[in-house]
Amino acid sequence: MRSRHKRHKSNSENIVRKSSGLHFFSETSGSFPDEWAHMTPEQRAFMEQVKANLQQYPVAYLESPSPNAYLANRVLSLKQKRALSAQYSRPTVIRGPTIDRGVQPEPAQFIVDQMCAQTISTYPAKHPKDLRDGDPVCDRYGYLSFGNRSFGVIADGCNWGERPRVAAEKARDTIIEYFINNTSKIHSIADMQWHLLYGFSEAHRAICEIPPKEVGNTTLIAGGTLELESEASSEFVFVCASVGDCKAFLLEHDVLKIHDITLTNTGIESCSNDCGGRLGLSSDGPDLRNLRTFCASCKEGDMIILLSDGVHDNFHPEMLGITPRDLQLDFDDWKAARTILSVEEVSSVHRLKLLSRLILDCEQTPEKILAGLMNYVQSTTECGRLWMEENPGKRVPPDYSKYPGKMDHSTCLIFRIGRGGRVGRMGRSSSMLSKVPPVFRTELCVPISVTFTRNAEFLSIHCKTIARGKFDCFIAATQCTIQVAPEKQFHLGSDQELILDELSKPVTRILKYPNNITVDTQSKRVQVDRKHAIVSIRLKIVSLL
DSSP states (O other), X not given: OOOOOOOOOXXXXXXXXXXXXXXXXXXXXXXXXXXXXXXXXXXXXXXXXXXXXXXXXXXXXXXXXXXXXXXXXXXXXXXXSOXXXXXXXXXXXXXXXXXXXXXXXOOEEEETTTEEEEEEEOSOEETTTTEEXXXXXXXXXXXXXXXXXXXXXXXXXXXXXXXXXXXXXXXXXXHHHHHHHHGGGOOSHHHHHXXXXXXXXXXXXXXXXXXXXXXXXXEEEEEEXXXXXXXXXXXXXXXXXXXXXXXXXXXXXXXXXXXXXXXXXXXXXXXXXXXXXXXXXXXXXXXXXXXXXXXXXEOTTOEEEEEOHHHHGGXXXXXXXXXXXXXXXXXXXXXXXXXXXOHHHHXXXXXXXXXXXXXXXXXXXXXXXXXXXXXXXXXHTHHHHHHHHHSTTOOOOSOTTTSOSOOSEEEEEEXXXXXXXXXXXXXXXXXXXOOOOGGGOOOOOOOOEEEEEEOSSEEEEEEEOOSSXXXXXXXXXXXXXXXXXXXXXXOOOTTXXXXXXXXXXXXXXXXXXXXXXXXXTTOOEEEXXXXXXXXXXXXXXXXXX
């Protein structure tokens, strides 16, 4: 259950906001201002829904304060400050994906040490055609840099096909153009919140411009950074709006701590197919149930990480075959747990732990973090993807312990906060993600050999694998997942064409404990014998036959 954060407002404050010559609603008259007389029926429907949300959730700009008291208080102290103007009037613009169908993913797009973005599909390949299930990819992303102001957007089209692809593309393009034309009107956090909500209205209008039967739906997250006036060092704030289930995270660069900015927006609660809200037409107009704005105080050098659900759902414990009891919760399954507690709060803690571990294990640049995230998503969904390719037309068995992860269109956009000059070197990198054309796929030879031993108290797993690489072990009560990623990518000669590449891929092996042994999931101890190149994992036995 999501908590609602309410605060009382004076009559003068109202739910209404006058900003940059435009108005929201008059709380007393319930009418639209005269200058909005030009609104289309679709835009009017959107605004009526926003108005209904404001009445049910009476917080200015539908803002969802952070449950983290420190972050929430920091934002409150910044709201009265004025934002500095953008350094440049003409932004650097990046849009993607550059490839939206086929087995080859788009190369990651990047600005060195400033931003990186990529969209991939983790759905299985279709044989013999060089396509994937779910093509075309329906995620879209965009990035703007005005120097000291950066904007990021991800639109995730709902379902498959051309209609959601077009909806996501229209939403992304409309938001980008709106902020290119209106960033000079943003002088405060409140201005940013107002323009985000109005930009979402414009995106919804653009989606609905075509005949109703051709209109698709999309989730949308968009946000930007503002540099605030300060007597001391530079102060920044990130402000975003979200409808649906995309998420935003803040990575503090000095302490390497990660925060879920959009913790309260949605999660896998009652139905994994319910994204919580979307733009586009539905039976009752736009679905704005979880339309919210969010704010986070940040520092120069911190990073914002935007993820579609195709990425962050693969950090959810349920999707990884982890049971509530594995997390020391007194429930047999997640369905029972949902009747008592907020599974999203539990999953958020688990998600942040896994994200932190992944980020700590790599160089903290946008390019390296994105590569780590995308390789994690690809390897997590590998078992289910291989099963579907070997059993075309059939659904993956509903056993997340054997077939973990959620296959989807998956997008990640990361950018660094700060004040800088014109952007540096831009490019596209094909080495960000290991690629194996399924037309030539063979059964992977996983180079992880293990020996199990036990005594009265502990189970030990001794592993021998590649000589140099990154080793991860994820423990569940009755099995564990071992993953090893190469330390360096395999590089081809200039005259070579890639046909099949197992050397650059992370390798994963799922091990079921022998003799029906159950272990304490919090008892893991890892030792490395460098002389014999053996990694040993010791686990406390809870029960056995």
